[in-house]
Amino acid sequence: MDDFSSLMTGFQVALSWHNVGFMVIGVVLGIIVGVLPGLGGPNGVAILLPLTFGMDPTSAIILLSSIYWGALFGGAITSILFNIPGEAWSVATTFDGYPMAVQGKAAEALTAAFTASFIGALSGVILITFVAPLVASFALRFGPAEFFAVFLLTFCSFIGMGRENRAKILASLCIGFLLAAVGLDSISGDLRMTFGSTELMRGFDFLVVVIGLFGVSEILLTVEEGLVFKGKQAKIDLKVVLRTWAGLPRYWATLLRSAIVGMWMGVTPGGAIAASFMGYGLAKRFSRQPDSFGKGNIEGVLAPETAAHAAGTSALLPMLALGIPGSATAAVLLGGLLVWGLQPGPLLFVEQKQFVWGLIASMYLGNLAGLVIVLATVPLFAAIMRIPFSYVAPVILIVCAIGAYTISNSIFDIWLMLGFGLVGYVFKKLDYPLAPLVLALVLGDRAEDSFRQALLGSGGSLKVFAANGLVTTLVGLALLLLLWGPVMDGVGALRRRGQPVAAKAAE
Amino acid sequence: MKQHWLAFSTLLTVSALLAGVAPAAAWEPTKAIEIVVPFSAGGASDQMARTIQGIIQKNQLTTQPIIVVNKPAAGGAEGMLDIQKSAGDPHKLITTSSGIFMTPMATKLPLNWQDYTPVAMMAQDSFLLWVNAKSPYKTAADFMAAAKAAPAPLKIGGTSSKREDNLLVFGMEKSGGVKFAYIPYTSGGQASTQLSGNHVDANTNNPAEDLANWRGGATRPLCVFAEQKMAYSEKVADGLSWADIPTCASQGLNVSYQMLRGMFMPGKVTKEQQAFYVELFKKVSQNAEWKDYLARNALVPDYRDGDAFVQFLKLDEDKHAKLMSDAGFMAK
């Protein structure tokens, strides 16, 4: 239990007065940064990085990682209140979080999201604490073929069960893939589908598309019904927190499943985005009432949040142990480590013991501080829903525009956001599902890259996807999940009507 | 009135000329300075920009803060286009590598370094041939022989397509008369991890990109793609220093290649503005922390500004144009 005593020393370091102070400042700043889509976690960390040069490395990394936790918590707030995900991993949170807010249960949804984040992050930290070296070496087993299999598994767990119009699911999925392919193809080094435009060369940034498709279109849909917010009648008091907590133990299976999915995806490193979608997909798959998802089921908030945060936290493990950053924010943190002369990599745990364990201890404390702070703000944020629409709507739209602009300092992106707002409005009214589009947009090019990397290595032979136990299992599992829904439908239909259907469903 | 004004401004000009020893006094930034990094956060260019940011701010070399902005899309073309659009803006800088020639060549984008204002070259970066620590190869010759004998092409990982690593692998193929499967990853860090997981047989990373895994006993260098060995003789790992690594040419693999790392400003800035930044980066290049950074990442110290830098760029551009067209990487 050498590690355990190291952790205790770490707590002593992290619990000094000034470090706790930095933690609180960091979390509050992080929430602000997470709520405003124009800032985002990486920005917040990058801007404050220079301020920390005068501190000792442990305090500095505590401050910066607390911003990271705060931003993770903050991302859920706009997703739930306005259907605007601030970060890619909070997209899945909007699916049920926003309907809950519309039904006047914003406070419940926020409490559920924050608590789930905390549970997820805590599972991730526990993983890092106890099995760090073992797990880090597992990540090395992931080559291109294995990465592709992980993405395939994510797609299949999410898409397979769709019961909406299948042609529209497919069309939506294809649009996502095609949007993701625009820009520079990293495998061949050529530009694709830019038609000579330098604006399209950057490709479609995920956030621009999502702010338009989800945020702007939702405001347009809202005004159809009249110029007021839905869910105004939300009742707010701190008892909501306790009531929501009392209901949580019922969902232990969802929480556990999502935590495991998240930790696994964080380490492998499939990433928090894939984890959130997979967590949501599996929760729906195993639910007794899958049809209640997307209409304000609290499990639809708990599952993606737990998974995303378990993954986001576990992803710090490969960063520390192998030097590969799991996210943009982690990459900036990594840059910070280097500025202080700390070289992430296999030797960090040996050479910089005090620093590593101080950081791990601060993960426990930072998340706890984060939870307390965000829960205290639940009434505040839920109260935003009571401000008259004519005041809040323009502010939301302005913040959306700022968010779209800051991604690459381009006014063209604000126009794109507007365009996708219209697309989202029409698609929602025509019952095209938007989730497959977003999933394919986020993971499409990564899946394609790893597929082609794998084939470059194998000389074009598809056998590489069944080359070892790990990749074969993953691919098999993916196919099973994909076919489960249609096969079950087909079997059911056969029983009922005695005639075959669902031929095209295999697509 | 007018006469007075004229006299006054003449006086100013004269005093500016007299003060030529310290041209930094002529112009000072009036708002935050933005350093655009045309690569993603955490990469070698990003680390350099953030190190410079740290040195400038810690030593208070400017009165204004420095902000590092990553614009990695389209192989760095996003950042380069941004600088092109900001002509005349003296509060913007861009870190560059050989990509400043190669991205326009490979994509046919309307970009040219002649449209920017060269400030200073900070260093050159070397490339090494790395293999998994457990692999049997002891020299580059072993590796090339194995590549010849192997039934399927050996896999070499690198960063991006039609860029430095890809050119090197092409050079190896030409020199050894063998075929490799080049696998492009998104970063050198990823190429290093994939090598330590044995998913590729070798990579051609910069020293910094594989340093952690070398020290951790997962990968090791075979040779350096340069005319001379590196200069740093402090022990790094396995009882070896960077200077102990033989050149590839000495092992029969006659390929050498180095990459510049420098700073540019947008076009159409004034001489005084350029002079301010030249002075600033000269100070950075003489800083002790900068020297530590160079040593830690085994960069070749090679500070140049003014004409020396422009001459270097011209030669380097011609060299790349030849390499790129030989390899067939030029956009059609």
Place this chain on the structure above:
Amino acid sequence: MSGASDSQVSHSQIPRGLSRRPVEITTALLLIALGLLVLYDSYGRGAGWDNGPQNGFFPARVGWIFLAASLFILVQSFRTENRVFVTYEQLGQVARVFAPLVLFVALVQPLGLYVAAGIFIIVFMSIVATSRWWAIGLTAVLVPLACFWVFELQFRVPLPKGPLEALLGY
């Protein structure tokens, strides 16, 4: 979801509006055009298999599937029940929000984001017409100022600025 509210509406009176079928058909046609564009681009760059997939391989395959799905949607759309897609009254409401928004984005380039935001708030709030003039004015000044303070001064995120900011020295 939307189906339920639509049928409710059609039961009460017969509200005039855009019907669903032409919207479905137009959308499907646009998707088909998009699919063709993708195929044109992908085959232009090479969509074959040259020691592994070429760079147009994936977009082309996805393009074919996409084209098939869109054609299927087109056929389907002729068979859908022709309900009201959106009433003219609703469309008017949407336009009242969307038009100022377009104005806002168009003004960002010449006037800078902060001034454009102020104008947007004034136009938006007067169209929606429930607020007093002083409340509108106050919001139109305070919100851009708050944004300026947060983004420009505190976090140093540079946003588009126009002549007014230049006059003030930013």
